[in-house]
Amino acid sequence: MFLNDDEKAMRDGAEGAAVAAAMDLLIRYGQALDAERLCDVRNVAGTMTQPSPVKARLVREGGWDKAFAVINLDSDEDLEIPSMRVPTCQLQHGFGQDALDIVPYPKQNIELQASAESFYGRHGVNILATCTPYQVGNLPMRGEHCAWMESSAVIYANSVLGARTNCEGIASTGAASLTGKIPCWGNHRDENRHGTHHIEVNVRVDNFQDWGMLGYFAGGVAGEDHPVITGDISRPDLTELKHFGAAAATSGGVELYHIPGITPEAPALGAAFGGRRPPQPVGYGPAERRAVYETLNEIGTSGDVDFVLLGCPHASVDQIRKTAALLDGKRLSASTELWLMAPRALKDIADRSGYTETIERAGARLLADSCPAMSRAAPKGTKVFATDSAKQAHYLPAILGIEAWFGTLEECVDAAVTGRWNGGLT
CATH class of the missing domain: 3.30.499 (Aconitase; domain 3)
Incomplete structure (x- = not known):
């Protein structure tokens, strides 16, 4: 060398x-x-x-x-x-x-x-x-x-x-x-940064949950290679791209993807593949969407939820704000805990903005620096948890030996308040 x-x-x-x-x-x-x-x-x-x-x-x-x-x-x-x-x-x-x-x-x-x-x-x-x-x-x-x-x-x-x-x-x-x-x-x-797999989306992807499920599907298709995403998708924001990437790196080993017109190295489909002819696309439609959802929820059996985990990867300020709004005026079930994980610097912003006070008034916690997977720590006695993170739904059951439910932020907050999982794919 x-x-x-x-x-x-x-x-x-x-x-x-x-x-x-x-x-x-x-x-x-x-x-x-x-x-x-x-x-x-x-x-x-x-x-x-x-x-x-x-x-x-x-x-x-x-x-x-x-x-x-x-x-x-x-x-x-x-x-x-x-x-x-x-x-x-x-x-x-x-x-x-x-x-x-x-x-x-x-x-x-x-x-x-x-x-x-x-x-x-x-x-x-x-x-x-x-x-x-x-x-x-x-x-x-x-x-x-x-x-x-x-x-x-x-x-x-x-x-x-x-x-x-x-x-x-x-x-x-x-x-x-x-x-x-x-x-x-x-x-x-x-030469190693071009797309290798083409995924064509045939069902609308326009929210946090669906971007996570699409990422989980993309990781399964591409493995350690580079998927290129086209089709019926909205313009994603920071949190949706964060969620998509975390899921793709979990179900596969994806380190790079392209979305033409959105990610910086892919102004168009041709650029994503380095000028080469794109491969035959793999379709992601209603059947594939449902299969991903069922895979992420296949470990959940009990409807009683002990623990709700949000913020994986660590939550943005906007995610903290939305969680606080959903918890405002509510109180967690006596049998359920909710932890929202965030960077400490953003927790300081949440403290000053009043979001932390709202979250804690409901009985939930805004925590920094780590996560249950990294520290192998969940509330004592946890048997069933719910999360809006495809990554944690994949990993935490194996790490802590607990059941998992995967759903929307709204479904997770509802589970924390009622102590029951009432989620389902719409």
């Missing part, structure tokens, strides 16, 4: 042992991928602060320098970690201090995370604590090379923003943060 002079100097220790270890990791990673070179990145989104038993042990043995070396650089050397070379943010992690007595989450994890935030903040990591960094100020430019983790963030960066990133891991983002480099392969290269 070709290295320029700057990269060779980092490899040879000119910027210290930690940067040399990071460059060694990236060279090995790139060689495994047959990458010809590294590319420059100025935007890294990874995970460093989230608690775990392994991390707690490493911190006891050698502090946060040791934990970063082992987990984020795949190195057993005693390294002193310098400040991040390029702008770097922490994605969602565990719950914070304000979740005590609300979420059944260990206090020692909260304390460990607070210690991590202090260390990494001093080393140039912005603690955004969200799976949607693009909602709180981390907005890479079109064509900008990034090193991001988190499937729903990656697909949004590639598709909606037109930035360039593969779905990276803990070690590769750790190494990128110290070097400003990442192997130039996959979604970083022009």
Whole structure:
């Protein structure tokens, strides 16, 4: 793999042992991928602060320098970690201090995370604590090379923003943060960013739920490739594209999609396929829509709902506002809890706008930093939950061993108020 002079100097220790270890990791990673070179990145989104038993042990043995070396650089050397070379943010992690007595989450994890935030903040990591960094100020430019983790963030960066990133891991983002480099392969290269599958929509898709179901279908069709969507669709907003992408990355491994006339690299159908003739389209009509809905609801059997989860990926201000409006003047069932997950920066906006007060007056909670899937934490005794997220309907039953209902925001709020699931496909 070709290295320029700057990269060779980092490899040879000119910027210290930690940067040399990071460059060694990236060279090995790139060689495994047959990458010809590294590319420059100025935007890294990874995970460093989230608690775990392994991390707690490493911190006891050698502090946060040791934990970063082992987990984020795949190195057993005693390294002193310098400040991040390029702008770097922490994605969602565990719950914070304000979740005590609300979420059944260990206090020692909260304390460990607070210690991590202090260390990494001093080393140039912005603690955004969200799976949607693009909602709180981390907005890479079109064509900008990034090193991001988190499937729903990656697909949004590639598709909606037109930035360039593969779905990276803990070690590769750790190494990128110290070097400003990442192997130039996959979604970083022009020839790999064209559409591979054509999905033609033959049933109207014009709301949050339907964009999620269409995304779930697209992921099943495209797998790890790039679907192109045309047909009877409305012009989606931020939350609908967020929901679509999260679902496509869940049912498949989609990291990039195109919607001609909407996503930046596809002004028309021909551009989406790089000038090649589009393949035979796969239809998405009423039968396919119903099949997706039934798949997302196949684990639900009991009509009694213990828990309602909203905000996956983390909610926008508009989603928080709509939830507050639906809860205004209502009170949750004594047998049901409702958690709405949001970035902490947007929770502050909700606090100041009065939305949090309305939500809490109904007995629900607006929580930040994490989610039940990431922290493996739901209300004690939860057997059945309801959600408007196709992603969580897919994942949480396996993670927590509970039943799931998938529906609209209105149906989920109704389930929280009545304690019963009354949803259905219209």
